[in-house]
Amino acid sequence: MPFISIPVNFQTTPGLENFIPAYDNVIPEISTPDNIVPGDVNISLPYVEKGTSVINISAILLALYISGVILFLIRFLRNIYVIIRRTKSSEKISFKGYRIVLTNDKTDPCCFFSRIYLNRDDYLNGRIDKELLDHELEHAKQSHSIDIILIELVKIFYWFNPVHVLYDRAIRINHEYLADDGVINEKSDIKSYAE
Numbered sequence: 001m002p003f004i005s006i007p008v009n010f011q012t013t014p015g016l017e018n019f020i021p022a023y024d025n026v027i028p029e030i031s032t033p034d035n036i037v038p039g040d041v042n043i044s045l046p047y048v049e050k051g052t053s054v055i056n057i058s059a060i061l062l063a064l065y066i067s068g069v070i071l072f073l074i075r076f077l078r079n080i081y082v083i084i085r086r087t088k089s090s091e092k093i094s095f096k097g098y099r100i101v102l103t104n105d106k107t108d109p110c111c112f113f114s115r116i117y118l119n120r121d122d123y124l125n126g127r128i129d130k131e132l133l134d135h136e137l138e139h140a141k142q143s144h145s146i147d148i149i150l151i152e153l154v155k156i157f158y159w160f161n162p163v164h165v166l167y168d169r170a171i172r173i174n175h176e177y178l179a180d181d182g183v184i185n186e187k188s189d190i191k192s193y194a195e
Contacts, residue, residue, distance in 0.1 A: 065160065072156040079152075083112055091120065095133075098140050109133070111140045131183065131193050138182035144175040 086103055093100040095116070102120040109118050109132055116136045122128050139145075151168050158164050184190055 068159045069156060072159045076152050076156055086117070087115060096137060098137060109136050111136045111145070113143070113145045114140055116140060131187075134183045134186070135179050138179040139175065142175075142178055142182065144179070147171055147175065 086105070087101055090104075091102045092115075093102065097114075099115045100123070101115050101117045102123055103117055104120055105117075106119060107117070109116065109128060111117065116133070118128060118133075148171075151164070151171055155164050155168070180193075183193060187193055
């Protein structure tokens, strides 16, 4: 596409080259007998500057953008804080070079960097399938948390663009496929994993 030449006809208005632009809209005042004030008249009118009440749309948009960035940054930092607090207050178990964090939260298994977060009761009572644990382990091995952090940073600065929602969804689905592929490559029974 860059090598395709499209001819464009730019027409100029003839005669505009001879005009002299008036800068700052200053028009010189011409003295006529009607606007001459006699010397003995003392005119002391105060100079009043007209105030313009033009709303600067770029300043409003900038303030709106900065407000959105601050809001999404606070959301991001709060989520990181919740993860750190959850990690510190929970029991940790070593598992294949990674850490299992047993929480009291009723959430689905998930991972963040080298930590796999599981519900304490479900893990201790054996209600978490080995395949599900292997799936979360693959997420940790493949460092999917880095991609999640990057897309969250993109959300902070491009919060106004709805396209990042599609990218976020595509990245997360791709992570699921990659984790499934990693588990399937290590297992021979694909049918039991799929179930």
